[in-house]
Amino acid sequence: MHNIKKITEDLFWVGANDRRIALFESVYPVPSGVSYNSYLLLDEKTVLLDTVDKAVTHQFMENIEHALNGRHLDYMIINHMEPDHCAEIPTIVNKYPDVKIVCNAKIQAMIKQFFDFELDDNQYMIVKEGDSLNTGRHNLTFVFAPMVHWPEVMVTYDTTDKILFSADAFGSFGAVDGNIFADEVDYEHRYMDEARRYYTNIVGKYGPQVTAVLNKAAGLDIKMICPLHGYVWRKNLETFIDKYTKWASYTPELNSVLIVYASVYGGTQNAAEILSTQLAQYGVKDIKMYDVSVTHPSYILADAFKYSHIVFASTTYNNGIFVNMENFLHDIVAHNLQNRKVAVIENGSWAPTCGKLMTELISKLKNTEIIGSNVMIKSAVKADKTAELDSLAKAIADSI
Ligand code: FEO
Numbered sequence: 166m167h168n169i170k171k172i173t174e175d176l177f178w179v180g181a182n183d184r185r186i187a188l189f190e191s192v193y194p195v196p197s198g199v200s201y202n203s204y205l206l207l208d209e210k211t212v213l214l215d216t217v218d219k220a221v222t223h224q225f226m227e228n229i230e231h232a233l234n235g236r237h238l239d240y241m242i243i244n245h246m247e248p249d250h251c252a253e254i255p256t257i258v259n260k261y262p263d264v265k266i267v268c269n270a271k272i273q274a275m276i277k278q279f280f281d282f283e284l285d286d287n288q289y290m291i292v293k294e295g296d297s298l299n300t301g302r303h304n305l306t307f308v309f310a311p312m313v314h315w316p317e318v319m320v321t322y323d324t325t326d327k328i329l330f331s332a333d334a335f336g337s338f339g340a341v342d343g344n345i346f347a348d349e350v351d352y353e354h355r356y357m358d359e360a361r362r363y364y365t366n367i368v369g370k371y372g373p374q375v376t377a378v379l380n381k382a383a384g385l386d387i388k389m390i391c392p393l394h395g396y397v398w399r400k401n402l403e404t405f406i407d408k409y410t411k412w413a414s415y416t417p418e419l420n421s422v423l424i425v426y427a428s429v430y431g432g433t434q435n436a437a438e439i440l441s442t443q444l445a446q447y448g449v450k451d452i453k454m455y456d457v458s459v460t461h462p463s464y465i466l467a468d469a470f471k472y473s474h475i476v477f478a479s480t481t482y483n484n485g486i487f488v489n490m491e492n493f494l495h496d497i498v499a500h501n502l503q504n505r506k507v508a509v510i511e512n513g514s515w516a517p518t519c520g521k522l523m524t525e526l527i528s529k530l531k532n533t534e535i536i537g538s539n540v541m542i543k544s545a546v547k548a549d550k551t552a553e554l555d556s557l558a559k560a561i562a563d564s565i
Pocket of ligand 1: 245247249250314315333393394
């Protein structure tokens, strides 16, 4: 049975939720599921904006058929060619063989890479930056958004109703639970952390490109944002745009300390715990701690984008950095995190080496300063080391 959601008088959400998926992109846990958003515009011409993942084909096709109510599908706009949105292009072409695909040249090339169906060239409308499609009452303009989050990405702006179809931008993990508008749910408490985790892990590497799109968007009068995942924004857009501006420029949201540790028998954890208590005694609020071997790195990376200060504490393992910490540090470097203040604690029962190696990886982060001296412990924290930890805590607290 169909399940469509009304956005405006002539715009409908025809997407679907997936709450069974274990790992989005085979990497990210999504305990609250994920939505694949697709939108259908019923103007003088009918227009589908993007499709969905193959996991929800049946629901998607029922939705479209019901929403069209016997009408023909005239256009299918493709903004992004990642399979969580483009997988159903062949299904649409098969069911509506006269549909015209509206996309840019890179998208057309990727359609041919991914799929085997053949369409006459006149069934493609290839657009350039700033081109428009008039569908009757609506005028749709295309704005290119390369690397947000693949090179072919564009966004579509409805100049009539001032709606931005933003592709992956402004999306979130989490299914849409009944409501479709962000102002109908407690977004700050229920979804903002997941929106941050989604952005930082998936698009976080491409801050300059996201900033470029935000600058383009600043020139548009936007009343509503329809992303490809999560809720539709029609109120307080500036709240979310402000978050994106911070995330894209690697600006911390919170002046406080994130402590990430890797501990085998508890000695390194003990050092991290002592440091956290000393930080609290120096007045630092909202300290957060993770055992990097316990929490999925996507959650820790999201908080690394949130916090101004990060302490990395690791044991030495195989004469190197403990594997989960090493993976996490590579993840942070790969995501281009910058503008942070960091500190290092190392442990090693007979040959501590990970402090130097961690520092080498951290040095790859732009505009990132190491605070204080590395604290080295051997096996367990001894009385003389509590003073070193205290000095480090004071140095960190003073820099906040
Ligand atoms: Fe939601 Fe880049 O795909």
